Amino acid sequence: MRADVLIIGGGLIGFSTALQLAMRGSRCIVLEKDSAGRHASGVNAGGLRQLNRHPAEIPLSVAAAEMWHNIDTLVGSDCDTRFPGQIRVAENAADMLLLEERAAMVRSLGFQHEEIIGKDQLYRLVPALSPHCIGGLISRKDGYGRPFHALDAFRRKACSLGVEFHSSTRVDELERSGTEWSAITAKGEFRAPLLVNCAGAWAGRIAAAAGDAAPVKPGAPMLMISERIPHFMDPVIGAASRKLSFKQMQNGTLLIGGAHMAKLDLEHQVTDMNWAKLAVSARTVMALFPQLKNVRIVRTWAGIEAFMPDNLPVIGSGTSPGVYHAFGFSAHGFQLSPVVGKIMSQLILDGKTDLPIEAFSIERF
Amino acid sequence: MPACDGPTIVVKDHYQLVIIGAGPTGLSAARVAADHGVDVALLDEQPAPGGQIYRAMESIPPARAGLLGDEYQHGRKIVSSFRQCNVDYLSDTQVWSLNSKREIGLLQGDEPLMITADQVLLASGAMERPVPFPGWTLPGVMNAGAGQILFKSHGIVPNDGVVLAGSGPLLLLLAWQYMHAGVKIQALLDLTPMRNHLRALPRLPRALMARHYLAKGLVYKKDLKRAGISTLHNVSDLHATGNDHISSVSFRHRGRQRSIETELLLVHFGLIPNAHLSRAAGCEYQWDRSQQCWRPELDDWGSSSIDGILIAGDGAGIGGARTAEHAGRLSALQATYALGIIDKYERDQLSRDDRKWMHDDLHIRPFLESFFHIPRKLLSVPDDDTIVCRCEEVTAGEIRMAVADGHSDSNQVKFLTRCGMGPCQGRQCAEAVAHIVAAAGGEKVAQGGHYRGRPPVAPLTLGQLASLYPEETE
Amino acid sequence: MFKRLDENPAATVTVTIDGVQFNVPAGETVAAAVLASGFGHTRTTVVSGAPRAPFCLMGVCYECLMVIDGKPNQRACRELVNDGMKIECQHATGRL
Ligand SMILES: Cc1cc2nc3c(=O)[nH]c(=O)nc-3n(C[C@H](O)[C@@H](O)[C@H](O)COP(=O)(O)OP(=O)(O)OC[C@H]3O[C@@H](n4cnc5c(N)ncnc54)[C@H](O)[C@@H]3O)c2cc1C
Numbered sequence: 001m002r003a004d005v006l007i008i009g010g011g012l013i014g015f016s017t018a019l020q021l022a023m024r025g026s027r028c029i030v031l032e033k034d035s036a037g038r039h040a041s042g043v044n045a046g047g048l049r050q051l052n053r054h055p056a057e058i059p060l061s062v063a064a065a066e067m068w069h070n071i072d073t074l075v076g077s078d079c080d081t082r083f084p085g086q087i088r089v090a091e092n093a094a095d096m097l098l099l100e101e102r103a104a105m106v107r108s109l110g111f112q113h114e115e116i117i118g119k120d121q122l123y124r125l126v127p128a129l130s131p132h133c134i135g136g137l138i139s140r141k142d143g144y145g146r147p148f149h150a151l152d153a154f155r156r157k158a159c160s161l162g163v164e165f166h167s168s169t170r171v172d173e174l175e176r177s178g179t180e181w182s183a184i185t186a187k188g189e190f191r192a193p194l195l196v197n198c199a200g201a202w203a204g205r206i207a208a209a210a211g212d213a214a215p216v217k218p219g220a221p222m223l224m225i226s227e228r229i230p231h232f233m234d235p236v237i238g239a240a241s242r243k244l245s246f247k248q249m250q251n252g253t254l255l256i257g258g259a260h261m262a263k264l265d266l267e268h269q270v271t272d273m274n275w276a277k278l279a280v281s282a283r284t285v286m287a288l289f290p291q292l293k294n295v296r297i298v299r300t301w302a303g304i305e306a307f308m309p310d311n312l313p314v315i316g317s318g319t320s321p322g323v324y325h326a327f328g329f330s331a332h333g334f335q336l337s338p339v340v341g342k343i344m345s346q347l348i349l350d351g352k353t354d355l356p357i358e359a360f361s362i363e364r365f
Numbered sequence: 366m367p368a369c370d371g372p373t374i375v376v377k378d379h380y381q382l383v384i385i386g387a388g389p390t391g392l393s394a395a396r397v398a399a400d401h402g403v404d405v406a407l408l409d410e411q412p413a414p415g416g417q418i419y420r421a422m423e424s425i426p427p428a429r430a431g432l433l434g435d436e437y438q439h440g441r442k443i444v445s446s447f448r449q450c451n452v453d454y455l456s457d458t459q460v461w462s463l464n465s466k467r468e469i470g471l472l473q474g475d476e477p478l479m480i481t482a483d484q485v486l487l488a489s490g491a492m493e494r495p496v497p498f499p500g501w502t503l504p505g506v507m508n509a510g511a512g513q514i515l516f517k518s519h520g521i522v523p524n525d526g527v528v529l530a531g532s533g534p535l536l537l538l539l540a541w542q543y544m545h546a547g548v549k550i551q552a553l554l555d556l557t558p559m560r561n562h563l564r565a566l567p568r569l570p571r572a573l574m575a576r577h578y579l580a581k582g583l584v585y586k587k588d589l590k591r592a593g594i595s596t597l598h599n600v601s602d603l604h605a606t607g608n609d610h611i612s613s614v615s616f617r618h619r620g621r622q623r624s625i626e627t628e629l630l631l632v633h634f635g636l637i638p639n640a641h642l643s644r645a646a647g648c649e650y651q652w653d654r655s656q657q658c659w660r661p662e663l664d665d666w667g668s669s670s671i672d673g674i675l676i677a678g679d680g681a682g683i684g685g686a687r688t689a690e691h692a693g694r695l696s697a698l699q700a701t702y703a704l705g706i707i708d709k710y711e712r713d714q715l716s717r718d719d720r721k722w723m724h725d726d727l728h729i730r731p732f733l734e735s736f737f738h739i740p741r742k743l744l745s746v747p748d749d750d751t752i753v754c755r756c757e758e759v760t761a762g763e764i765r766m767a768v769a770d771g772h773s774d775s776n777q778v779k780f781l782t783r784c785g786m787g788p789c790q791g792r793q794c795a796e797a798v799a800h801i802v803a804a805a806g807g808e809k810v811a812q813g814g815h816y817r818g819r820p821p822v823a824p825l826t827l828g829q830l831a832s833l834y835p836e837e838t839e
Numbered sequence: 840m841f842k843r844l845d846e847n848p849a850a851t852v853t854v855t856i857d858g859v860q861f862n863v864p865a866g867e868t869v870a871a872a873v874l875a876s877g878f879g880h881t882r883t884t885v886v887s888g889a890p891r892a893p894f895c896l897m898g899v900c901y902e903c904l905m906v907i908d909g910k911p912n913q914r915a916c917r918e919l920v921n922d923g924m925k926i927e928c929q930h931a932t933g934r935l
Pocket residue numbers: 385386387388389390391408409410411415416417418419436458459460461488489490491492493510511513514535538636639642677678679680684685686687689822897
């Protein structure tokens with residue numbers, strides 16, 4: 001089977017890349033070893049956050065936010081997005097100082113989306129918050145979506161434009177013959193002159209097979225979700241000096257993340273919850289929302305994600321001809337996915353992109 | 366009776382053997398292990414030992430016990446033998462988590478605990494197979510087992526006019542027990558298809574080697590007939606109708622559409638292993654075509670695919686209460702051997718009788734399984750409007766739509782539709798979803814797969830979770 | 840739907856179910872007490888608001904969620920009655 005571009009990885013990054021390429025007439029094949037969105041893309045927290053991004057990511061994140069606000073025109077579905085804003089709360093003066101420095105830094109880079117809010121505004125936005133907080137940093141156009149729905153919408157749109165998707169098709173080896181790459185799988189050989197590595201936590205292996213070294217560290221951040229409770233809060237809440245990402249979803253459930261990791265067995269793709277760390281997350285939520293004490297957690301899970309040593313993704317071309325990489329999103333790639341697809345399509349078809357991506361070069365390692 | 370039930374015991378952080386479930390499996394296993402000096406904890410969420418079959422054994426008024434038949438009485442021996450052994454019996458203790466490292470999360474009242482064990486025996490029994498049909502979510506439609514629990518534990522029985530429907534030995538047993546209690550059953554609707562008689566015939570000779578079961582079944586039938594209870598066979602297309610409560614049940618019988626008015630319909634479609642804990646731990650499962658359910662992959666001692674986790678009794682595959690008793694003992698011997706307390710020779714010697722009894726007892730199973738084989742059509746929920754996920758109210762039609770959209774396994778359907786994401790954690794819909802996915806995709810049920818286990822297996826409050834590991838920090 | 844067999848319970852407790860007082864045998868589960876006291880449903884669903892009642896009574900269906908002593912989402916089939924217990928039908932998610 002032959003195409004213009006082979007994309008390895010049927011997550012959001014892979015499908016977003018395929019979609020953008022297909023919109024410009026390229027023929028793409030997406031190869032996925034499990035099912036679409038089986039890993040990070042289908043099970044993440046769905047946070048659409050520009051707030052508190054690494055400076056190098058801010059331009060991409062701002063461009064991605066623009067795309068998410070119009071996601072319907074791109075994929076024909078709103079992906080169940082909501083934009084009630086994201087807030088990092090300050091619980092004491094030291095926190096507040098941290099947030100003010102952050103806001104000043106973002107402004108100095110020419111961006112306006114992160115704003116300091118005082119106590120009054122904070123409690124107007126989040127009346128349910130424990131009374132000890134003193135202010136916060138808000139990004140008003142941030143929000144969240146439903147990851148599997150987003151993934152599904154990207155997949156369908158891409159496939160409707162001719163993208164060929166093969167699930168349960170693992171790339172075991174890469175071979176280069178003449179000007180073509182071939183991906184060897186148990187279901188046969190797939191060929192194309194161009195290859196995009198969107199293999200998430202497994203991208204290190206694909207990179208190595210394509211001649212690049214990348215220190216990908218697979219990790220499995222945990223999430224927990226509650227039963228449905230009455231609507232009590234709109235914005236997504238984080239904290240200046242705690243690990244927390246906390247929101248009430250459209251249907252009333254509470255989604256709690258704290259960037260704590262499950263024990264991961266990558267070989268078998270299984271995770272064991274780390275209850276000690278989930279207990280810490282629960283204490284964090286209760287410190288900010290003590291009234292939630294009796295709310296029940298009904299499920300916990302972890303998703304397998306690619307982490308890089310500097311927590312920045314790899315986006316760009318590889319060292320061998322025809323190779324491109326987009327992986328290592330270090331637990332914040334959901335929000336970036338639409339723009340990353342666009343960047344990849346520009347790199348592949350135009351040889352350049354108008355967004356700054358030097359910081360994400362694979363050669364930095 | 367030892368005065369050490371439930372929360373008054375100081376729970377240790379670690380045991381050599383933790384047994385989960387105090388039914389015939391767990392009770393017999395506890396006895397064997399304790400007799401060898403193993404340090405055992407036996408946990409059960411119920412307030413008293415007995416499991417499903419021997420529920421309320423120690424507190425039941427004799428008159429009520431008399432109505433339940435002699436199989437129930439057999440439990441008295443098991444429970445009293447258990448009471449004489451030295452184990453930490455933790456009643457009212459819900460297990461909400463088990464992982465591959467044998468870390469066990471418990472909840473006693475509002476108090477969560479984490480303990481560990483060298484060996485874990487899952488003796489968590491069976492549950493009734495959920496089979497969605499139109500109207501099954503209406504108040505007034507309940508599982509037959511639920512009716513039996515009200516009877517055994519509380520002496521509560523249906524008002525006159527109850528209708529029983531479904532297929533399986535438990536349905537017949539319950540009808541018989543109700544009859545003894547003087548309950549007027551309006552009708553017993555037997556959904557076992559006529560063709561099952563033929564299907565089961567080749568298994569009859571082997572079943573004759575356990576003919577007491579067959580004899581019992583025939584006695585139940587004869588007694589019911591003598592009592593004038595109307596039994597309709599070969600019934601199909603079961604429907605419950607009503608607004609806020611069931612008012613009537615309709616069905617097809619002998620080519621005719623019929624309807625009966627009732628305020629209570631008790632349904633039963635056989636049993637399946639209660640697999641939540643073993644799935645959460647990551648034990649391997651395989652589809653059993655004969656039992657029409659997933660069962661854990663086990664060796665003949667009950668050892669699962671995970672080191673140190675054993676599964677026995679109905680939780681390992683439906684074998685009935687007597688087999689459960691023997692299987693529990695075998696697994697206890699294996700655990701004792703794995704702990705280095707007995708050697709292989711002792712283990713094998715000590716297991717001989719139980720193996721023989723179990724072998725003989727299991728002769729009846731292939732016959733029962735083919736006789737009470739549930740038609741695939743029923744399992745794959747033919748009516749699009751039927752609610753499959755009771756918690757999130759997802760219909761069969763929505764699931765079929767997801768499959769048509771390319772979502773070819775249960776987990777993808779779950780992600781897309783929220784089917785299985787409510788508080789019951791998919792216990793009531795997982796089987797149906799697997800059947801629907803398989804039927805819609807023209808595949809075998811095994812391929813559609815089962816929901817991945819997502820702990821906790823029972824909800825835990827934020828406050829309870831927050832009280833665990835107080836010394837842990839970010 | 841249900842009635843009690845003619846047995847003399849050793850002890851009874853008083854509970855209120857949706858504001859009405861009932862004497863029920865000690866040691867009974869809340870779900871049993873509610874069903875035997877003639878209540879048809881015990882909750883309404885979060886999605887469509889449909890009425891539901893206990894289905895399995897063994898802790899695996901979560902249909903019996905009720906508000907017990909002010910706490911929502913209690914499995915009525917797993918909780919035992921206490922003297923003075925306040926039991927309420929749970930509407931949708933129940934209050935926080
Ligand atoms: C509702 C019902 C009624 C039945 N009635 C009969 C009958 O009358 N006659 C008959 O022959 N067979 C009956 N059976 C079949 C039954 O499965 C028996 O074969 C027998 O009880 C199986 O024994 P067991 O020890 O394997 O499991 P069980 O007797 O089911 O015991 C399992 C125990 O594990 C406990 N448990 C499960 N999960 C957890 C957890 N997470 N935390 C703590 N405790 C847990 C349960 O409370 C239960 O007490 C019934 C089954 C069901 C589901």
